[in-house]
Amino acid sequence: MAMNFKVLENEHDVAVYTADILRKQFNNNPTTIAGFHLAKESAPVLDKLKKNVDRHAVDFSQVNILDYDDKKSYFSALGVPESQVYNVSFGEDTESFIKDKMKTKENKGKLITQVLSMDSHGKLDISVKQGLFSAREVILVVTGHDKKEVVHKLYEENGQSSFEPSDLKAHRMVNVVLDKAAAEGLPEDVKQYFTARFA
Incomplete structure (x- = not known):
């Protein structure tokens, strides 16, 4: 169980950083199954991913995508391939969905990465229990001053409240990638540590 915060300068840097990790994931594991739900995020992760892939070619022929947006x-x-992009909804049980719809030899039908955002009220629009826990890694992208309060709650709460994002603390690997504006919700020492570490 690990929740890591990565504080970057602004939305642009958050998008570039997130796109780079995703491109490397696809490159290192060409049979990746990944979920994307970034509709509530202003950092243009998908635009940066396309530019990154244009510079560093990736074989997507065996990649499968859970497309929430x-x-x-x-x-x-x-x-x-179009046949490997699947529309999924909030309450979809990803393990069952993947088992029914797709299977790759290396991954044995396992969800590798879920990349998502949350709104200024902490709404994820993906069920933590059914949509996120089965992923090996979760990348939560959070930018903007309007999210600092939910970042504070995410950091402080222990996962035993009605604030659904705090349930992510029970996941094995969550990376929260945020800009300085959203990071205002972190305690000062924590913010400085993660800013210095990833600057």
């Missing part, structure tokens, strides 16, 4: 045309342009 109805961005099929984007993933097709990226190189993911």
